[in-house]
Amino acid sequence: MVSTRLTLTKRLTGLFALTVTAAIAILAGCSKQQGRVVAVVPKGQAHVFWQAVHSGAVKAGKEFNITIEWNGPANEVEYSQQIEIVENFINRHVDGIMLAPSERKAMVGVIDKASKAGIPVVIFDSGADTENYASFVATDNYAGGVLAAKRMGELLHGKGQVAVIATIPGGASTLAREAGFEETLAKEFPEIKVVAKQFGMADYARSLQVTEDILTANPGLNGLFASNESSSVGAAQALKARSLVGKLPLVGFDASPALQEDLKNGVFDSLVVQNPYKMGYEGVKAMSEIFAGRKPARHIDSGVALVKKDDLSKPDVQALLNPPLVF
Amino acid sequence: MGALTLRGKLDRLWPYATLAGLFIALSIASPHFLTVQNLSSVTRQTAVINIIALGMTLVIISGGIDLSVGALVGFCSILGATVLAKGAGIPLSLGAAAGCGLLWGALSGTLIVVLRISPFIVTLGMMGMVRGLALVVSRGLPVVGIPQGFERVGEGNLGPLPVPLVMLAILSVAMHFLLERTKLGRYAYAMASNPEAARYAGVPLNLCTVSIYAILGMLTGLASMIETSRLMTGQPTAGDGYELRAIAAVVIGGGSLNGGEGTVAGTLVGAFIMGLLANGANLLGVSSFWQQVLIGAVIIAAVGLDGWRKRRA
Numbered sequence: 001m002v003s004t005r006l007t008l009t010k011r012l013t014g015l016f017a018l019t020v021t022a023a024i025a026i027l028a029g030c031s032k033q034q035g036r037v038v039a040v041v042p043k044g045q046a047h048v049f050w051q052a053v054h055s056g057a058v059k060a061g062k063e064f065n066i067t068i069e070w071n072g073p074a075n076e077v078e079y080s081q082q083i084e085i086v087e088n089f090i091n092r093h094v095d096g097i098m099l100a101p102s103e104r105k106a107m108v109g110v111i112d113k114a115s116k117a118g119i120p121v122v123i124f125d126s127g128a129d130t131e132n133y134a135s136f137v138a139t140d141n142y143a144g145g146v147l148a149a150k151r152m153g154e155l156l157h158g159k160g161q162v163a164v165i166a167t168i169p170g171g172a173s174t175l176a177r178e179a180g181f182e183e184t185l186a187k188e189f190p191e192i193k194v195v196a197k198q199f200g201m202a203d204y205a206r207s208l209q210v211t212e213d214i215l216t217a218n219p220g221l222n223g224l225f226a227s228n229e230s231s232s233v234g235a236a237q238a239l240k241a242r243s244l245v246g247k248l249p250l251v252g253f254d255a256s257p258a259l260q261e262d263l264k265n266g267v268f269d270s271l272v273v274q275n276p277y278k279m280g281y282e283g284v285k286a287m288s289e290i291f292a293g294r295k296p297a298r299h300i301d302s303g304v305a306l307v308k309k310d311d312l313s314k315p316d317v318q319a320l321l322n323p324p325l326v327f
Numbered sequence: 328m329g330a331l332t333l334r335g336k337l338d339r340l341w342p343y344a345t346l347a348g349l350f351i352a353l354s355i356a357s358p359h360f361l362t363v364q365n366l367s368s369v370t371r372q373t374a375v376i377n378i379i380a381l382g383m384t385l386v387i388i389s390g391g392i393d394l395s396v397g398a399l400v401g402f403c404s405i406l407g408a409t410v411l412a413k414g415a416g417i418p419l420s421l422g423a424a425a426g427c428g429l430l431w432g433a434l435s436g437t438l439i440v441v442l443r444i445s446p447f448i449v450t451l452g453m454m455g456m457v458r459g460l461a462l463v464v465s466r467g468l469p470v471v472g473i474p475q476g477f478e479r480v481g482e483g484n485l486g487p488l489p490v491p492l493v494m495l496a497i498l499s500v501a502m503h504f505l506l507e508r509t510k511l512g513r514y515a516y517a518m519a520s521n522p523e524a525a526r527y528a529g530v531p532l533n534l535c536t537v538s539i540y541a542i543l544g545m546l547t548g549l550a551s552m553i554e555t556s557r558l559m560t561g562q563p564t565a566g567d568g569y570e571l572r573a574i575a576a577v578v579i580g581g582g583s584l585n586g587g588e589g590t591v592a593g594t595l596v597g598a599f600i601m602g603l604l605a606n607g608a609n610l611l612g613v614s615s616f617w618q619q620v621l622i623g624a625v626i627i628a629a630v631g632l633d634g635w636r637k638r639r640a
Contacts, residue, residue, distance in 0.1 A: 045614075045615070045616070069612050070614070071609065071612065071614055071615060072615065073615055074615055074616065074619075077564050077567070078567070079558055079562060079565070080372075080375075080554060080557060080558065080565070081615070083557060083558070084368075084372050084605065084606075084609065085609055085615070087368045087372070088365070088368065088606060088609035088610055089609070090364075091359050091362065091364050091365040091368055091610070092357075092359045092610055093359065103469065103558070103560065103562070105469065105471055105558075105559055105560045106469075106558040106559060106560050106562070108559065109478060109482065109557070109559060169466075169467045169468045169469075170468060170469050199467060201467075
């Protein structure tokens with residue numbers, strides 16, 4: 001009896017010690033700090049878009065001697081996890097926080113908390129309903145929607161029925177794109193009607209499903225606009241599945257490698273592209289100005305462009321679409 | 328339980344030892360861990376899962392399971408936020424959310440009893456229905472217009488203690504009392520080990536089942552208002568996946584999915600182990616991807632150790 005007890009105690013202790021040691025080794029191996037530390041918190045990590053932001057941030061970090069700490073929730077709708085991540089960065093007293101708010105009201109609390117703790121905040125990609133930030137780096141999303149609407153007007157010769165594969169209710173940046181698209185059509189091409197609009201909820205499978213349902217319900221459709229990477233992927237898949245490639249013009253938004261491939265193959269007429277690499281770069285650059293005691297611009301535009309199939313071979317477009325990624 | 332052997336006592340200690348070890352390890356690994364600010368963050372971050380897990384402990388002890396609580400967080404959050412936005416005040420909104428959770432829980436319990444379908448299936452169906460209805464009534468949009476002052480529920484302090492921690496402490500004591508000192512608590516243990524014997528012994532099985540799921544629903548409704556306060560909006564998608572985290576907390580803390588085993592203290596330890604792992608990983612700059620791997624491994628290790636201990640006993 002005594003011996004069994006001893007073995008068990010020993011084993012338990014051994015197992016426990018092993019677990020803790022392993023945990024420390026894993027965890028501590030990842031924490032290295034030098035110079036200023038800026039936390040960069042994306043909305044999610046599932047899209048190539050965020051990886052390009054990361055690359056831009058790391059590039060600027062090397063240039064301005066800033067260590068980039070990258071962490072965000074896996075999915076873009078995990079609001080409370082994003083709050084947790086920012087809170088923990090505040091508790092660590094990092095030197096600056098760059099945040100892409102996943103919800104414009106829900107993130108107000110942590111942004112205010114950071115600025116109260118004396119940590120400068122640079123917001124990127126999407127806005128938030130607070131004034132407690134040093135700079136806001138973003139695509140002029142409304143202008144992106146306008147570009148897409150003008151291209152659609154040109155393609156349809158100012159007449160027809162279109163549908164919008166929207167992204168997510170409450171997402172400030174994609175709502176602006178959808179508004180830019182719909183308002184420009186109403187103003188400049190009054191004979192083009194938006195007959196259907198559904199949210200793909202930033203999810204590939206869901207975007208595919210809503211596009212299929214829109215195609216079923218509207219056989220007379222003349223064009224499609226998708227307002228982010230996941231809705232563009234879903235719309236493209238639906239066109240391929242229904243053999244509508246080349247028959248129904250699709251204008252997408254964002255440019256992952258898969259979307260570029262589809263543009264090359266004619267699934268998309270064109271893609272409106274942002275510059276996430278520049279977004280990450282400009283955000284960290286704004287931070288470096290704050291550290292140097294200067295005041296960065298309150299609003300920094302990271303640019304937007306319409307890319308057609310023929311543009312793909314141009315070197316400047318290639319640099320925009322395929323920045324070197326870091327992991 | 329009877330008199331515990333020394334070995335039995337040792338076996339029961341390991342979740343506490345793991346929590347203590349994790350605490351010490353993190354104190355050494357990060358200078359930011361052992362600060363009032365960070366520890367108060369951890370309690371705020373884990374309160375929602377902790378409170379749901381208290382109710383889940385009762386359900387799991389009775390041999391049941393409830394997969395609908397994550398969706399219920401979203402539904403109650405929408406309702407509570409709407410009540411607040413209409414200007415009805417904090418107590419009424421908390422009551423509405425808790426009452427709404429209670430009704431949904433009672434409905435799950437009733438369906439289990441009346442249709443004689445396994446709790447897993449009933450609550451799986453309820454998960455879809457409740458989440459779907461939350462999206463329908465909110466049209467997928469967040470509920471805004473929550474008056475200032477409500478953030479105190481999630482972010483405020485009562486004296487030196489975070490409000491969610493005080494709520495958790497009161498509810499934990501209440502749940503411990505329920506399990507150890509009331510008929511319902513003793514019936515819950517009895518139901519899982521031998522339902523037929525329990526029935527012959529005069530346990531009102533149907534009433535107990537409905538009450539147990541209703542209590543979990545009520546706690547989930549309350550927890551949803553802490554979530555609402557932290558987001559300062561009512562989100563129809565809130566609470567996604569929380570059911571699995573609550574179940575994991577119970578299981579890590581020594582609860583058995585076969586029923587009959589589980590304690591309030593164990594569940595709290597289980598939830599805090601997961602909370603500290605996430606917090607520590609964030610403080611040390613470990614990505615959220617690795618956090619999921621770590622927490623998954625901890626769940627398997629905890630249950631594996633538990634099974635190994637029983638086979639040796």
